[in-house]
Amino acid sequence: MARAIQLSVDNVRMGGGPFGAVVVKDGSIIGEGANQVSTLNDPTAHAEMLAIRRACLKLGAFDLEGCEIYSSCEPCPMCLGAIYWARLSCVYFANTAADAAAIGFDDVFIYRELEQPFERRKIPMVQIMRDQAAEGFRAWKDKPDKVSY
Amino acid sequence: MARAIQLSVDNVRMGGGPFGAVVVKDGSIIGEGANQVSTLNDPTAHAEMLAIRRACLKLGAFDLEGCEIYSSCEPCPMCLGAIYWARLSCVYFANTAADAAAIGFDDVFIYRELEQPFERRKIPMVQIMRDQAAEGFRAWKDKPDKVSY
Numbered sequence: 001m002a003r004a005i006q007l008s009v010d011n012v013r014m015g016g017g018p019f020g021a022v023v024v025k026d027g028s029i030i031g032e033g034a035n036q037v038s039t040l041n042d043p044t045a046h047a048e049m050l051a052i053r054r055a056c057l058k059l060g061a062f063d064l065e066g067c068e069i070y071s072s073c074e075p076c077p078m079c080l081g082a083i084y085w086a087r088l089s090c091v092y093f094a095n096t097a098a099d100a101a102a103i104g105f106d107d108v109f110i111y112r113e114l115e116q117p118f119e120r121r122k123i124p125m126v127q128i129m130r131d132q133a134a135e136g137f138r139a140w141k142d143k144p145d146k147v148s149y
Numbered sequence: 150m151a152r153a154i155q156l157s158v159d160n161v162r163m164g165g166g167p168f169g170a171v172v173v174k175d176g177s178i179i180g181e182g183a184n185q186v187s188t189l190n191d192p193t194a195h196a197e198m199l200a201i202r203r204a205c206l207k208l209g210a211f212d213l214e215g216c217e218i219y220s221s222c223e224p225c226p227m228c229l230g231a232i233y234w235a236r237l238s239c240v241y242f243a244n245t246a247a248d249a250a251a252i253g254f255d256d257v258f259i260y261r262e263l264e265q266p267f268e269r270r271k272i273p274m275v276q277i278m279r280d281q282a283a284e285g286f287r288a289w290k291d292k293p294d295k296v297s298y
Contacts, residue, residue, distance in 0.1 A: 001277055001281075005281050005282050005284065005285060008284075009284050012285060012288040012289050012292055012295075015295075017289065017298065018285035018289035019285070037211050037298045040211075041210055041211045042206075042211060043205060043211045043212070043231060043298070044193065044201060049193055053191055053193055056190050056191055057191075059190075060190055062187060062190045064192075076230055076234075077227070077229065077230035077263060078226070078231050078233075080226070080227075081225055081229075081259055081263075082192060082193050082227050083272060084226075084255065084258075084262060085192040085225075085255070085259075088272060090274075091272055091273070091275070092275050092276075093276055093277075094279045094281065094282030095279060095282045096276070096279070099283075100286075103290050104297060106234070109233075110230055110233045114226060114229060115264065123233065123237060123238065123239065123240055125223075125241075126239065126241050126242075127223075127243065128241055128242075129154065129243045130243045130244060130245070130248075132150075132154050132243065133154050133157065133221045133243030134244065135154065135157075135158050136157030136158045136160075136221055136244075137244060137249075137252050139158055139161040139162070140161050140166065141252050143161055146161075146164075147164065148253060149187050149192070
């Protein structure tokens, strides 16, 4: 966690947001990241996302089971979703989503939005063409040699 | 949406998951993606994430306000979080998260996990070193020339 916090502090000096994260396997760091949303023009470039992507690249795997992530701040819904998809075994965090909200970040707002039904969300969600889209799911279901994830 | 569905169907043939997405600005596609989790070994490489990242790259911006996203499936929490961070104006989707769960994807499970308090989640979440992490947030708050996002 000391390394994740150091990344968050250094990143502010380098023009990025105050967030750092590291993925650890068997006591060693295998991926780290600091928020690069504004420096890369990539809204998905949160510290945890970059640390996860780099750890997966290092392991040559899309699964980080048995690894832990240390983040200087409680993960936002995007990053927590990525943590579940990556099957990390434990999340350590320092600042809370409420702490992040207090300095102007949308983490708490997005958590609240996800709890709302579609029709009450600030970004409208409209379902169309479900019948046509079933074709992709059928193709997946029927594929004998698929790589599940 | 027809293009997003086509991407989802083609992607199964190419060894990826049955998901496609496009970002549209002023009636034109500016970014598209199909799920590449298993083909790139990247758990964050969902169709929507790739479409958003490519649209941002094209515009040279981390903000997609005024753009819509068409996804062949209801976005998972990770992708919906990214949609909020990118400030997209509308989400069109075809298959539902429940449809995805029915063919073996964790979307509904992850939505349920996010609603749970930390101590009831399948992946443990442990807060440590909050006092030390405040340093990064103070540095951000005190930085006069920061780029907010």
